[in-house]
Amino acid sequence: MDLLKARYITHRFSRHVHDGYAIGVILSGVEEFDYRGARHRAGTGNLVLVNPEHVHTGHAGEPGGWAYRMLYPSIEVMADIAAEVTAGRGTPYFPEPVVSHPHATALLRGAHDAAEHGDGLASSTLARTAFGALLRHHADHRPADARPTKEDRAVRRAREILHERLVDPPTLEDLARAVQAKPFTLIRAFKAVTGLPPHAYLNTLRVRRARGLLDSGTPAAQVATDVGFTDQAHLTRHFKRIVGVPPGAYQRAGTYKTAL
Template sequence: MKEQAHFWRHPAVPGTDLLRAHYVTHRFTRHVHDGYAIGVIVDGVEEFDYRGTLHRAGAGELVLVNPDAAHTGHAGAPDGWSYRMLYPSIDLLAGIAAELGAPYATPHFAEQVVRDDAVAALLCRAHRAAELGDALAASTLSRTLFARLLTRHATPRPAPALPGEGMRAVREALEVLHGSLVDPPTLDDLAGAVGARPFALLRAFKRATGLPPHAYLTSLRVRQARRLLQSGVCPAQVAAEVGFTDQAHLTRHFRRIVGVPPAAYQRAAGTYKTGDSLLA
């Protein structure tokens, strides 16, 4: 089966993207999402490293990835894997959790691979309805899906494992990186800016985010690139605005994290302009 990927915005649930894909040789580089990644393996096996632990998800199993949790993704079998994914925002799931009377603001999934046949079937139904553009069915099924996941598999978000001073340095380093996408500091300069030693900051940063600062910066650039592409900015200009050397550089990292090239993502967002480069 040939590799293919279809990425689009949910027709009726704001803050939610969807992906239907089959991958064989494609590998997702280590990255983080600013929301959740929730899906079901339709066929084959996916392997992914999640915060340093390797997981295998086979046909019928759910994959649950929390926001800002570093992870990868690649085939765990010769024929690759097929899956259907939803990417809801933190605000969406937190809002549903609040409606359900949950005692926590940010839901957390303690297990990343789950066997729950009823929820897997519901996910497939919601996903297909969204793909067909049936707004009422897609919104009803998707919100029912998220509520079912929260009640069956969510737990309170765990407290940070770092001491206070380490978390302070990481928080300030994150602020610096958010403000310097185009011209980021060196590790030494970043450490100096937050009053930490370089190796101590590197160790604390990786422990808190799952990524070293340079890899986190790449995820951050791709995150901002998605926002710009959704607003209609052409990929070449997006590359310059978020700090990639050119459109090819943007495309390479974008596909490793999102699973589709920028032009395909922009078409799904409905902001693609005829004449833009279709660089894959």
């Protein structure tokens, strides 16, 4: 599980999604973010709970910016914990993006501190305990999906194609042709389902893959080529917009991991 600690003043996160959960503790200041059609504010002591594959942004909500600690548990980890502590099945869902839970906040800060000091057992124990508390008090079952339409099926296939072709993506016209849709119809449907147009979704996928390669020690210049960016500067621009730090800083010291 990735963990991140950072302080931002002028940085603005572009619209992006995570394949797992994004759970943050606001240490100081105020973060504002757009999420599920509304603007939210999280201040000192608040917890931010973002569900998988939900588009969101992020920027300072006051001149001094904000500092936070983030944890990114996978869907599988959260579903496993939910099955233990709530007897629930399926993917947990947090209906409220900003909550107050002092006990969970203390546990998550402790998990971060333990991971920084290399104590994996303490970190994973504290993180799981915190996630269990959040699931018991703040989670619900994921809303049932409506019966898929023809456009939904086209978007699902288009997403699959973009996953398969990070390095040599099709043009919009070719993508639309492959899923038997008109280009403008596909753009509209894709954004309705994912919150992003196809090209922005592709860049999110590339950054997601880049994080994994950087974690494995691959040099940033090679990562840029491997995920389909034209050069390292192109990777850096998109990586910083989504992750919040440049690839080199991310690889050196920007994140650390704990096993769950």
